[in-house]
Amino acid sequence: MRILLSLLAGAVALFAQGNADWHAAFPAFKVAGNLYYVGTADLAVYLINTPQGNILINSDFEEDVPTIKKSIEQLGFKYGDTKIILISHAHGDHDAATGIIKKDTGAKLMIMDADVAEEQSTAKGRPGAKVDRILHDGDTVELGGSKLVAHLTPGHTKGCTTWTMQVRDGARTLNAVIVGSPNVNPGYILVGNKDYPGIADDYVKTFAVLKSLPCDLFLGAHGAYFGLKAKYQKMKAGDANAFIDPDGYKAYVAERDSTFRKEWERQKQNAGTPAK
């Protein structure tokens, strides 16, 4: 019993801290064209550089802002040139610092409709940041000749957003996909969820959307989704195409889809079993 309790305490502590990579610095680098990585070793932040200023996707936690700022400056850009802030979804590891960055830079915060209430919430761990533009599925965000498309990929949160962008890289154009999150977190209720009745159907929709997106550059809200560290090493070793991974993207979406369906099936079975 004591061992079990200490294991549980350990698991809770680990969950509260998150992954060790969450707050670890990571080298800033160019993914392709005007798309850059300025996040931590796992919490991805992307910068799109344009002649009219920069777009940031994700803010991470408040404590990660100095790391992000340093990365932006190491690339030769100015933190103060941040004009637009976008997010993958309204969870603290991606958006807790949106209010701080907005205050620091005067950037406009643009959020998918169904995540707006969470974004503006002042509950513990929520940014309480005023949303300047409410986005809807398929809306575009444009700045200085760059255009991002907001795809509603709900389930993980109601307004979870997958961003796509055509990146001009030299003579070629690459389709970038920044996955919002296809994950069913521990404790998520897929059957009989009173707060989110349509959650399972939303995941089904999300996987259909993800499967439909053309993808060259496979990216996402966490580095772990797309193998950030290994691909960065490959790039450092001279492979200019390290982040071009259409097959990896397809395999990832298929694996996440099957994991979701197994969990959904498991919960349906349990729901059908009368309580003893």
Ligand SMILES: [Zn+2]
């Ligand atoms: Zn999340």
